[in-house]
Amino acid sequence: MKRIFLTILILNTTLIFSQDIYSELNLKKKQWVDSVYNSLSLEEKIAQLFINWVSPEQSDFEEIKKKYSKDYNEIKINTRDKKNNSISDNLYPDIIFGNYGEIVMIGEVETSLEPLELIVSNWRDLQKTNISLIIFVPKDKLKDARDICWNNQLIEKVKVSTFSVEIPIS
Numbered sequence: 001m002k003r004i005f006l007t008i009l010i011l012n013t014t015l016i017f018s019q020d021i022y023s024e025l026n027l028k029k030k031q032w033v034d035s036v037y038n039s040l041s042l043e044e045k046i047a048q049l050f051i052n053w054v055s056p057e058q059s060d061f062e063e064i065k066k067k068y069s070k071d072y073n074e075i076k077i078n079t080r081d082k083k084n085n086s087i088s089d090n091l092y093p094d095i096i097f098g099n100y101g102e103i104v105m106i107g108e109v110e111t112s113l114e115p116l117e118l119i120v121s122n123w124r125d126l127q128k129t130n131i132s133l134i135i136f137v138p139k140d141k142l143k144d145a146r147d148i149c150w151n152n153q154l155i156e157k158v159k160v161s162t163f164s165v166e167i168p169i170s
Helices: 002-023 027-039 042-048 062-068 116-127 139-151
Strands: 074-077 095-099 102-109 132-138 158-163
Touching: 062 074, 102 116, 116 132, 116 139, 132 139, 139 158
Parallel strands: 102 132, 132 158
Antiparallel strands: 074 095, 095 102
C-alpha cells in the first residue's frame, strides 16, 4: 500500500512541476515538446516523470555536496543555465571541488550518456587540465560509463562514481 501511495505521490508531484514549465512555453516550443513526447515509448515516458529529480539543471547537488563536504571546503556548482565557475580554457565542469583556494578535483554529473561523442569530448577536455576528474552517473549507468572510459582510453585518468535519488519511506 505504501508503494502504491508513493508512486501516486511521485506522479502527481512530477506532473504538477512539468505542467508549470510547459505552460510557460510559446506555441513553437510546445509543438516541439509534444512531438518529442509522442515519439517516446511507454518506458521512456515514465522515465521522463523522474527527470526533475536527477537532472543537473534542476538538482541542487545536495547528495554530492554532503558526501564530499568533509574533504573539500569549497564546492562550486555550474548548471547548464548558470556557468559562473570556470577553470582554465573557459571550461565549466558541473562541480569544482577545492581547498583553500586551490582546485583539487572537478566533476561532471551525467544523467544520460548521450550524445556519446559530445560527452567523451567534454571528458577529454576536462581531463587534459590535469585536475582529478570524477564522473557521477546514476547507479544503473555505472558499468556503461566505465565501458565508455575504457573504450576511449580514459579509464586511468577518470574516476566514475554514482549518485542516487533515494526517497525515504517511513
